Amino acid sequence: MANSVNVLDLVPADAERILGEYFASRGQPAYRARQVVHRLWKNPVRTFDEMTELPAGARSELAGHFSLPRLEIVERQRSVDGTQKFLFRLDDGQGIETVAIPEDDRVTLCISSQAGCALKCAFCATGQMGFQRNLHPWEIAAQVREMRLIEDPLLVTNVVFMGMGEPMMNWQAVDPALTILNSPDGLGIGARHITVSTVGVLPGIVALGKRPEQFRLAVSIHAPTDALRRQLMPINTKYPLADVLAAARAFDRRVTFEYVMLGGVNDQRTHALELAQLAKRCRAFVNLIPLHAGGGTEFQPTSPRDIARFARLVRGAGGGIEVAIRKSRGTDISAACGQLRVERLGRRPPQRADEHGHVHVV
Numbered sequence: 001m002a003n004s005v006n007v008l009d010l011v012p013a014d015a016e017r018i019l020g021e022y023f024a025s026r027g028q029p030a031y032r033a034r035q036v037v038h039r040l041w042k043n044p045v046r047t048f049d050e051m052t053e054l055p056a057g058a059r060s061e062l063a064g065h066f067s068l069p070r071l072e073i074v075e076r077q078r079s080v081d082g083t084q085k086f087l088f089r090l091d092d093g094q095g096i097e098t099v100a101i102p103e104d105d106r107v108t109l110c111i112s113s114q115a116g117c118a119l120k121c122a123f124c125a126t127g128q129m130g131f132q133r134n135l136h137p138w139e140i141a142a143q144v145r146e147m148r149l150i151e152d153p154l155l156v157t158n159v160v161f162m163g164m165g166e167p168m169m170n171w172q173a174v175d176p177a178l179t180i181l182n183s184p185d186g187l188g189i190g191a192r193h194i195t196v197s198t199v200g201v202l203p204g205i206v207a208l209g210k211r212p213e214q215f216r217l218a219v220s221i222h223a224p225t226d227a228l229r230r231q232l233m234p235i236n237t238k239y240p241l242a243d244v245l246a247a248a249r250a251f252d253r254r255v256t257f258e259y260v261m262l263g264g265v266n267d268q269r270t271h272a273l274e275l276a277q278l279a280k281r282c283r284a285f286v287n288l289i290p291l292h293a294g295g296g297t298e299f300q301p302t303s304p305r306d307i308a309r310f311a312r313l314v315r316g317a318g319g320g321i322e323v324a325i326r327k328s329r330g331t332d333i334s335a336a337c338g339q340l341r342v343e344r345l346g347r348r349p350p351q352r353a354d355e356h357g358h359v360h361v362v
């Protein structure tokens, strides 16, 4: 039904209130609202009809008043290392990617917050395709929900906003999506297991810091000086390094610095020493990311040996900086963000980001 309320686009408390009013208005028991809410995220169903704890009549009436949309999986790929990559098609034909990375007893889901991205980081496949549109809250959270509905379901334990898009340019949807992901009546994923990754959009960092839950923040640094960072990340003109670092310092929880290793570009000894100083000032955890090649950019990955050397230099700078080298996963399925969509759906003309991409800070 075109004008029906999408129950997935509401945070669980609002869904329960609206469903409660709906059942009350038809003289049906109030506990039905809770029953339905539990079937949205925690123990999800594909259709209202699958909510078999409700009488058949109640189910079909629900379906007449509310919608329970799905994300359509158009492609599911499995890497030899267990990584799985999903391409979802949205109802307007847009494509987004989600990557599931199992490790030990965890499953980390790398989710998208926008279709495309406006920021044009030089090494990123998503940046190449430009901005298409912001995702709705439900489209963000449903990437996790769908993992519970597929064949061989995956129980996601950790979420990282490191798929397509810049989450802080879509804060108005990411904010309620975080509530759905974390709420015990939603997907129930602990806040410390949810990481929002940003290029350093300052109002978004402030807004995340104001949330009482312990959501984690990762900042894509990628260069220790403004001159180099501007070349790699055009957003550095709007949010220069000094401001990003000040925001990271002001964030009251531990921050991760992401640093993608680009051969001959940002991987020299001086870069390591400069990066170490920045990390020390922010007491940041440093994550060195091997470049996923492909996706139409010219950059070359730094060799594993040189990444290890770079890590030793950062660690050796003193101050107890912790450095990790991210394991590359799913390289055989082009699992870096944006790569699959570019291959499968081709390119679409980009949209102007500033129509929707602004950040509301409450």
Ligand code: SAH
Pocket (backbone or CB within 6 Å): 121, 123, 124, 125, 161, 162, 163, 164, 165, 166, 167, 197, 198, 199, 218, 219, 220, 258, 259, 260, 289, 290, 291, 292, 293, 295, 336, 337
């Ligand atoms: N816009 C946000 C989140 C999405 S990208 C951000 O930039 O932080 C998540 C991370 O993947 C970022 O650190 C990004 O720089 C990195 N990344 C993008 N393309 C990559 C590639 N080809 N190889 C390795 N990391 C990449």
